[in-house]
Amino acid sequence: MTQDIMTTEMRDARYVMHPLTDARANLQSGSLIIDRGEGIHVYDLAGNRYIEAMAGLWSVGLGFSETRLIEAATRQMERLPYYHPFTQKGHGPMVDLAERLVTMAPVPMSKAFFTNSGSEANDTVIKMLWYRANALGQTCRKKIISRHRAYHGITVAAGSLTGIPANHTGFDLPLPGFLHLTTPHYRRFAQPGESEEDFATRLATELEELILREGPDTIAAFFGEPVMGAGGVIVPPRTYWEKIQAVLARYEILLVADEVICGFGRTGRMFGCETYDIRPDVMVLSKQLSSSYLPISAILLNGKLFEPIADQTHAIGTFGHGFTGGGHPVAAAVAIETLRIIEERDLVAHAAAIGERMQQRLATLADHPLVDEIRGVGLMAAVELTPSRAADPASWPVGALGRRAALHLQQHGVIARSVGDALTFCPPMIIDGAGIDAIVTALRTALDLCLKEMAP
Known part of the structure; x- marks a missing residue:
């Protein structure tokens, strides 16, 4: 090992605290x-x-x-290296990307809202759901349903959605009001002799019983990954999404599809929602959106979510939420080029x-x-x-x-x-x-x- 390599590894252990890492082990062996x-x-x-x-x-x-992404970033850096979407301002790359995402969505969507990561996006959706509930006078409709082994991010709110113990232990998570259901892993959780369809029926019944126990008017939304990624690539059993959506529709509970991992081709269709015939009210996108060359994420929301929010922002005078880097022009330009390449090739x-x-x-x-x-x-x-x-x-x-x-x-x-x-x-x-x-x-x-x- 050369001196340069040793120096870098030693400096890493000395100065860097890594995510999802045993910090003591990293001090001993480095990265x-x-x-x-x-x-x-x-x-x-x-x-x-x-x-x-x-x-x-x-x-x-x-x-x-991918040189085309590097060139797209360079061109945009030279033209407009930064601007923001606050207070009725914007820029071309953000508008172009929003139009492209809304029009390519597999179900009708109304608007795109930009953040920097899947965690920020899911956190923002939670705030939007609470904001909408208040706008509609449904001030009790604040609870969110997720699933054990789900991964939706690591902010305080998104981390509460996540259903992985390692992301909760020591952090006092999940917060109250975040509810978790059985992981839809047929091999692990099916009962003896239970078919995939029967397993899916049981999980849909579990969802309905939870809704009735908590009170339908207290539930804002159900969050789900089409395929659970970081929980171990859990593929849903046959008829699962069909039955889950029927329950949600019965009680007018919104469905949020977390497409952060599944989106842009990963499941063999453009979106995981297409693979499993999911018709969400909200889609959360990130990761392959820019091939991770730059941080960017997007929330696609339909009229059921957007319109009450828009009315409330008019009454208040603002939507008091946003990020400095949200909709960054360079990240947006790279995302647009990424989508072009996915399509062309x-x-x-x-x-x-x-x-x-x-x-x-x-x-x-x-x-x-x-x-x-x-x-x-x-x-x-x-x-x-x-x-x-x-x-x-x-x-x-x-x-x-x-x-x-x-x-x-x-x-x-x-x-x-x-x-x-x-x-x-x-x-x-x-x-x-x-x-x-x-x-x-x-x-x-x-x-x-x-x-x-x-x-x-």
């Missing part, structure tokens, strides 16, 4: 420092190459070296085709002794592992095998992510068959090494 990226690959400071099989954070859909169809190959190749691991379940849709998947073949399974607490397998995988040139004992995969949409094959080959090697370590 993998990524130096550059090209296509589906990233390189560390020593020049080691890795397939980024998580597209960063489910997000770098166009890979790490037909990357949604490519993601569907190459995603089918990924699902088929991962399925060849189903007979591995450490594999419990393989699940996914489009170009996102999870391989759930089990330590049952270990000489002493109790010595492998939940998450230990997933972390060990992810480490072996990284040492063999593939970066994935462990969620408990599941390894999740969400590679850039530009990946080809050779890239998919390389991921699966490395994964088999990693699993074999884990099995060897667990032997008596």
